[in-house]
Amino acid sequence: MRLILPVLLSLGVFGTAIATVFEKNDNGTKAVCYNPFVSIGDRCLFIEPQTEGSWYQMLEFCNLVNGDLLKLDDANLLTDIVEYITYQIGVSRDYWIGGSDQNHEGLWLWTDGTIMRTGVPLWYHCSSISQQPDGGSSENCAVLRWDSYYHVNDESCYSTRSVICESRVH
Numbered sequence: 204m205r206l207i208l209p210v211l212l213s214l215g216v217f218g219t220a221i222a223t224v225f226e227k228n229d230n231g232t233k234a235v236c237y238n239p240f241v242s243i244g245d246r247c248l249f250i251e252p253q254t255e256g257s258w259y260q261m262l263e264f265c266n267l268v269n270g271d272l273l274k275l276d277d278a279n280l281l282t283d284i285v286e287y288i289t290y291q292i293g294v295s296r297d298y299w300i301g302g303s304d305q306n307h308e309g310l311w312l313w314t315d316g317t318i319m320r321t322g323v324p325l326w327y328h329c330s331s332i333s334q335q336p337d338g339g340s341s342e343n344c345a346v347l348r349w350d351s352y353y354h355v356n357d358e359s360c361y362s363t364r365s366v367i368c369e370s371r372v373h
Contacts, residue, residue, distance in 0.1 A: 205217075205360065208233060210276040211289055212276055213276060213300075220261070222361060224268065230347075234247050236370060239251075239268055240268075240270070240333055240368075243280070243283050243284055243287050244277075244279060244280045244283040244292065245280075246280065246369055247369065247370035248284070248367055248369055248370070249268060249270060249367070250284070250292060250366075250367050250369065251366050251368070252292055252294045252296045252298075252365045253365070254364050254366065255363045256363060256364075257361045258272075258299050258346075258362075258364075259360060261299045261365075261366035262301075263298075263371070264368070265368035265369075266364065268368060269288055269370065269371050269372060270302060270368035270370050271314050271315070272299060272301030272314055272366065272369070273298075273300040273367040274300075274301050274302075274313045274315065274367045274369060275300050275301075275321075275325060275347075276313075276320070276325075278324040278325060281324075281325060284347070284353065284367070295349040296365040297346050297358075297364045298344055298346065298347045298364060298365050298366060298367045299308075299344065299345070299364045299367070300345050300346065300355070301314040301315075301345070301348075301369075302314075302319040302344070302345030303344045303345060303360065304343050304357075305343040305360060306345065308317060311345070319345070325354065326354060326355045326356075327348070327351040327352075327354035327356050342357040343357065343359070343360055344358055344360035345357060347367070351357075
């Protein structure tokens with residue numbers, strides 16, 4: 204049995220309908236997404252390895268496609284993202300996501316203002332006594348680094364990285 208539940212539909216920047224629609228079938232619920240977003244886990248994400256910029260530039264890029272920088276708040280979603288990058292994209296890049304502590308050092312927030320939890324399982328655990336985030340006031344933005352197995356690291360917001368956007372329309 205297949206059931207499609209439209210949630211909300213709006214006209215995006217490129218004239219494409221952008222929304223998250225959930226399709227329920229015998230295997231569970233899956234997000235049905237519209238270009239440029241694809242269904243990864245239960246979210247509509249746009250992983251763009253070819254476009255790079257600072258955290259601020261990539262925030263604006265996501266806004267242009269009616270999205271926001273990814274809110275990565277679930278280890279299962281991280282697994283789904285890593286599998287998608289590995290098997291669908293196949294390019295080793297670092298990706299900006301929507302967390303930062305730029306307003307108050309040590310207080311990590313998502314772009315929607317909610318608290319971003321630090322520590323395992325999402326943040327990279329270094330092999331020494333150091334644990335991410337470890338950059339102090341010089342590294343205030345969250346990035347998924349390919350050399351850290353796509354775990355979250357803190358980095359200068361002005362570094363040039365690729366981006367993962369999440370559809371703003373759920």
